[in-house]
Amino acid sequence: MLEIKNLRVVVDDKEILKGLDLTVPAGEVHAIMGPNGSGKSTLSYVLAGRDGYEVRDGGVTYLGKDLLAIMPEQRAREGVFLAFQYPVEIPGVGSATFLKTAVNAVRKHRGEKEFDALEFLKLVRAKREALGISEEMMRRPLNVGFSGGEKKRNEILQMSLLEPRLAILDETDSGLDIDALKVVADGVNALRREDRAIVVITHYQRWLDYIVPDSVHVLSEGRVVRSGGKELALELEQNGYGGIGLQAGAAV
Amino acid sequence: MATSRKQERSIPLAYAERYREFAPALPGADLPWLKNLRQEAIARFSALGLPSPRVEAWKYTNLSTLAKQPFVPVDDADIAVSPADVAALLPPEDGPSYRMVFVNGRLRPELSAVGELPPNVRICGLAQALTDEPAQLEPHLGRVAALNGHALVALNTAFMEDGCLIQVPRDEALEAPIHLIFLGRPGATPPAYHPRIVVIAELGSRVTLIESHVGAGQGVYWSNPVTEIRAEPGAVVGHYKFQDEGPGAYHIARTDVALAAGSRYESFVMAVGAGLSRNEIRVALGGEGADCRLFGGYMMRGRQHVDNTTRIDHLVPGCTSRETYKGVLDNRSRGVFQGQIVVHKGAQKSDGRQLSRTLLLSREAEIDTKPELEIYADDVTCSHGAAVGELDDDQLFYLRTRGIDEAAARGLLIEGFMGELADEIGFARVRDRMLATVSAWLSERREEAA
Numbered sequence: 238m239l240e241i242k243n244l245r246v247v248v249d250d251k252e253i254l255k256g257l258d259l260t261v262p263a264g265e266v267h268a269i270m271g272p273n274g275s276g277k278s279t280l281s282y283v284l285a286g287r288d289g290y291e292v293r294d295g296g297v298t299y300l301g302k303d304l305l306a307i308m309p310e311q312r313a314r315e316g317v318f319l320a321f322q323y324p325v326e327i328p329g330v331g332s333a334t335f336l337k338t339a340v341n342a343v344r345k346h347r348g349e350k351e352f353d354a355l356e357f358l359k360l361v362r363a364k365r366e367a368l369g370i371s372e373e374m375m376r377r378p379l380n381v382g383f384s385g386g387e388k389k390r391n392e393i394l395q396m397s398l399l400e401p402r403l404a405i406l407d408e409t410d411s412g413l414d415i416d417a418l419k420v421v422a423d424g425v426n427a428l429r430r431e432d433r434a435i436v437v438i439t440h441y442q443r444w445l446d447y448i449v450p451d452s453v454h455v456l457s458e459g460r461v462v463r464s465g466g467k468e469l470a471l472e473l474e475q476n477g478y479g480g481i482g483l484q485a486g487a488a489v
Numbered sequence: 490m491a492t493s494r495k496q497e498r499s500i501p502l503a504y505a506e507r508y509r510e511f512a513p514a515l516p517g518a519d520l521p522w523l524k525n526l527r528q529e530a531i532a533r534f535s536a537l538g539l540p541s542p543r544v545e546a547w548k549y550t551n552l553s554t555l556a557k558q559p560f561v562p563v564d565d566a567d568i569a570v571s572p573a574d575v576a577a578l579l580p581p582e583d584g585p586s587y588r589m590v591f592v593n594g595r596l597r598p599e600l601s602a603v604g605e606l607p608p609n610v611r612i613c614g615l616a617q618a619l620t621d622e623p624a625q626l627e628p629h630l631g632r633v634a635a636l637n638g639h640a641l642v643a644l645n646t647a648f649m650e651d652g653c654l655i656q657v658p659r660d661e662a663l664e665a666p667i668h669l670i671f672l673g674r675p676g677a678t679p680p681a682y683h684p685r686i687v688v689i690a691e692l693g694s695r696v697t698l699i700e701s702h703v704g705a706g707q708g709v710y711w712s713n714p715v716t717e718i719r720a721e722p723g724a725v726v727g728h729y730k731f732q733d734e735g736p737g738a739y740h741i742a743r744t745d746v747a748l749a750a751g752s753r754y755e756s757f758v759m760a761v762g763a764g765l766s767r768n769e770i771r772v773a774l775g776g777e778g779a780d781c782r783l784f785g786g787y788m789m790r791g792r793q794h795v796d797n798t799t800r801i802d803h804l805v806p807g808c809t810s811r812e813t814y815k816g817v818l819d820n821r822s823r824g825v826f827q828g829q830i831v832v833h834k835g836a837q838k839s840d841g842r843q844l845s846r847t848l849l850l851s852r853e854a855e856i857d858t859k860p861e862l863e864i865y866a867d868d869v870t871c872s873h874g875a876a877v878g879e880l881d882d883d884q885l886f887y888l889r890t891r892g893i894d895e896a897a898a899r900g901l902l903i904e905g906f907m908g909e910l911a912d913e914i915g916f917a918r919v920r921d922r923m924l925a926t927v928s929a930w931l932s933e934r935r936e937e938a939a
């Protein structure tokens with residue numbers, strides 16, 4: 238589903254991704270771990286289509302297409318979803334209005350019927366209740382005044398409404414309390430399907446107890462330096478990155 | 490040369506030089522007090538001239554193109570306007586109102602619907618009042634909007650032909666708003682008109698005034714309205730204005746407000762129209778506990794120019810003022826915000842806050858902001874802030890990653906930016922209309938881009 242080959246990306250004259258290879262087949266969950274500053278979020282932004290990243294070499298194929306050639310909104314409509322490490326606050330734009338606009342834009346692209354207000358309300362209610370998001374939050378401007386954990390839940394709410402094929406979750410677990418961790422993981426697991434893939438970026442093994450990955454990759458200085466099964470995460474938990482021969486916390 | 494300095498500070502206006510020709514046809518020409526008032530006014534205007542950018546308060550708004558137009562006073566006798574013409578220029582009204590329609594500044598009774606009024610409430614055309622009951626008008630006209638120093642108020646006084654007198658008696662709470670609709674209808678020669686609106690809200694009364702300024706056609710015209718409002722103790726005045734003049738219009742408006750103890754004034758001005766517009770508001774907080782709220786929004790494109798100039802005088806202790814102006818400038822449009830707050834000696838416990846925020850949608854758009862706090866008392870809370878920015882890239886990206894295309898994402902952000910202003914408006918109908926104005930502006934912008 239997702240194939241990244243020798244990806245080299247430069248930001249502000251600084252090379253962040255230095256020949257990154259990663260393949261994620263449909264139906265699988267892949268975890269990406271790695272020290273702060275190793276390039277995990279950069280990778281997620283490049284996949285989502287953020288401006289300002291210069292691809293020097295390599296490329297990304299998604300469902301057989303050149304992902305980097307299409308606009309961010311087009312990627313989203315084609316099924317790429319990024320749950321942000323730091324969801325953006327948008328004053329003045331109501332959460333509910335935003336959700337409806339987004340969902341209908343994506344549905345329209347997929348040739349599905351756009352929801353009317355009532356249908357949409359019902360759908361959102363079911364999904365948000367499962368994630369413990371109050372109706373009051375939906376009336377507030379998007380992410381404005383949301384707590385860290387509320388923002389993360391809101392990301393997963395968006396994901397469950399947009400029904401992506403490829404979901405990239407950038408540290409969705411950070412900021413979630415112990416109970417929320419499970420609730421949100423349930424939301425993610427509900428999305429697992431044969432024709433979908435999930436990339437989970439995290440620092441913590443505990444999150445992977447809830448969302449059990451098929452593979453774990455370690456990113457360091459812009460490259461995947463080690464891949465393995467879910468045991469790799471346990472190994473890292475016990476011995477740190479030093480244990481696999483990396484400098485601990487090698488943030489630039 | 491002795492006159493060179495004066496010439497630099499003013500722009501000659503041929504139209505005003507022909508005042509003598511037009512004067513006999515003006516309403517109330519036979520009233521000695523009015524004749525005097527007008528004489529004084531035109532003398533004042535002649536001395537001042539049209540302010541040039543050398544005059545500090547007009548530094549950013551240049552009237553020289555206006556001065557070049559061959560304006561004529563309105564001869565409206567044969568301008569046919571139907572109710573449908575008026576309706577086509579306005580959103581449907583979602584509630585009752587006392588409605589007066591003016592075409593090129595003249596009241597059109599056949600298009601208006603004032604209907605039944607509660608006893609002692611007066612809502613009538615100015616020209617008619619000058620004919621029927623000039624004695625009622627004399628003590629009020631020109632009392633709030635003083636001639637001193639303001640050329641365009643003086644010009645309005647000299648030339649005013651019509652407008653509206655609104656008087657709400659003690660403790661009367663007028664439920665429905667008064668809706669004044671000014672329709673500009675440019676003809677073969679560009680018309681100029683000078684409406685005068687006089688509002689007296691007596692002790693403890695409540696009144697809501699909505700002004701809609703619209704234009705039919707692409708041609709040039711000039712509207713120079715002056716509104717004077719006096720709120721007696723405890724009165725509450727809501728004043729809402731939608732400026733959607735035609736693209737060739739000059740709209741130079743001035744509002745003067747005098748607030749007595751415990752009275753409240755809320756103003757909201759939404760400007761999307763006219764080629765060049767200026768809305769100037771001056772509020773005198775003259776009685777303890779008086780409260781004023783000035784809000785404004787503007788959305789400009791092309792080469793439009795919009796100027797919001799305000800001055801709030803805290804004359805006595807314990808008054809509050811709040812001021813927020815927000816706007817969006819696209820293409821090569823220009824905005825001006827000048828906000829002056831003066832806290833006079835002895836006006837302790839004054840509380841004044843001012844905020845101006847502008848979103849520039851293009852590199853060629855420009856805003857000049859000039860906040861001015863002058864404080865002559867020591868125990869006051871005053872603040873001002875001005876922010877100019879562009880749409881936020883992170884916000885845009887976030888929306889786009891959710892499948893919302895770039896144009897729609899921009900639209901949402903602009904709508905959000907302006908929408909925050911709607912929360913400030915205390916009158917639901919106006920709030921809705923403001924939001925509808927924003928949406929309409931955005932869809933026109935999208936159509937233009939497509």
Ligand SMILES: Nc1ncnc2c1ncn2[C@@H]1O[C@H](COP(=O)(O)OP(=O)(O)OP(=O)(O)O)[C@@H](O)[C@H]1O
Binds near residue numbers: 274
């Ligand atoms: N615009 C930029 N200009 C310069 N350097 C940047 C820019 N954006 C990111 N970087 C750098 O790129 C490196 C990778 O950042 P990235 O956010 O991808 O790390 P990360 O692996 O997600 O880290 P964390 O675990 O802390 O979230 C960091 O050293 C960061 O400082």
Ligand SMILES: [Mg+2]
Binds near residue numbers: 278407
């Ligand atoms: Mg990161």
